[in-house]
Amino acid sequence: MRLRLPQRGGGGLFGRRGPLGGGRLAALKVRLAIGAVIALVALVGYFMNTSVNPITGQSQRVGGIDEAQEIQMGLASMQQMAGEFGGESSNAQARALVDQVGRRLLSVVDDVYPKSETIPWQFSFTLLADDQTVNAFALPGGPCFITEALFKRLETEGQLAGVMGHEIGHVIHRHGLERMAKGKLLQGLVGAANVAGGDMGAGQILAVVGNTKMLKYGREDELECDEEGIKLMVAAGYDPRSMIGVMEILKEASGGASPSPEWKSSHPHPENRAQRIEELIATAYPNGLPQGLRR
Numbered sequence: 001m002r003l004r005l006p007q008r009g010g011g012g013l014f015g016r017r018g019p020l021g022g023g024r025l026a027a028l029k030v031r032l033a034i035g036a037v038i039a040l041v042a043l044v045g046y047f048m049n050t051s052v053n054p055i056t057g058q059s060q061r062v063g064g065i066d067e068a069q070e071i072q073m074g075l076a077s078m079q080q081m082a083g084e085f086g087g088e089s090s091n092a093q094a095r096a097l098v099d100q101v102g103r104r105l106l107s108v109v110d111d112v113y114p115k116s117e118t119i120p121w122q123f124s125f126t127l128l129a130d131d132q133t134v135n136a137f138a139l140p141g142g143p144c145f146i147t148e149a150l151f152k153r154l155e156t157e158g159q160l161a162g163v164m165g166h167e168i169g170h171v172i173h174r175h176g177l178e179r180m181a182k183g184k185l186l187q188g189l190v191g192a193a194n195v196a197g198g199d200m201g202a203g204q205i206l207a208v209v210g211n212t213k214m215l216k217y218g219r220e221d222e223l224e225c226d227e228e229g230i231k232l233m234v235a236a237g238y239d240p241r242s243m244i245g246v247m248e249i250l251k252e253a254s255g256g257a258s259p260s261p262e263w264k265s266s267h268p269h270p271e272n273r274a275q276r277i278e279e280l281i282a283t284a285y286p287n288g289l290p291q292g293l294r295r
């Protein structure tokens with residue numbers, strides 16, 4: 001809902017026709033008060049709505065959405081998302097491999113998080129027919145996808161595990177919901193600023209600042225998922241250094257024309273990520289990686 005207040009005398013915060021008159025000052029006070037209430041409601045809604053992640057045990061702000069609603073959201077948008085990338089691949093063998101690697105990673109979540117509850121989400125691993133867009137992504141509640149364009153470029157099963165492990169990470173960390181909750185908060189604050197500032201465009205400025213901030217959080221999410229992917233890979237018997245190969249493949253692919261939301265534009269530079277992955281491996285396994293991992 002958008003509040004519109006009567007504006008006498010063409011009023012912005014500083015009206016075009018000189019200093020604040022008595023009537024205008026009263027109107028400004030009302031605007032500021034209403035703006036403050038709207039901002040407060042948005043802030044309280046965001047900060048009071050925390051829930052504990054059943055796998056990681058972290059406290060998260062996900063806008064009060066529970067796992068059942070989350071699963072429902074993913075299932076409801078699954079079909080349409082798949083449709084945007086040519087639907088499911090017709091290559092049965094490749095489809096089976098994607099599913100098998102995804103399930104294998106899922107089966108070790110307990111090893112990575114020994115104190116976790118049973119996985120509440122409904123995971124699925126779908127190979128999409130699109131052979132032009134190099135991409136992989138996940139929806140809230142469990143559906144994970146990889147396009148044929150990315151799948152075909154991968155050289156080893158370990159690299160596929162790297163991609164799928166990263167996507168499983170987005171689901172486990174509930175990044176989609178976190179971003180939605182932040183979006184809702186931002187919308188509330190923009191509304192508040194618009195009311196308080198009259199025609200000053202304060203809301204627009206806040207929207208720009210907020211969006212930039214959110215992009216930064218997005219990148220942190222990506223790095224968190226790379227770390228998650230590494231842990232799942234090692235627990236499932238894959239060599240996490242295969243992730244570095246994935247980054248090289250992405251670097252090569254980014255020379256192409258087709259933009260892909262998940263693995264290109266929203267992700268940090270593959271070069272930085274490759275370096276960060278090497279650091280993560282060195283930190284997580286200071287005495288070296290276990291023997292016999294598959295590439």
Ligand SMILES: [Zn+2]
Nearest residue numbers: 170222225262
């Ligand atoms: Zn990602």
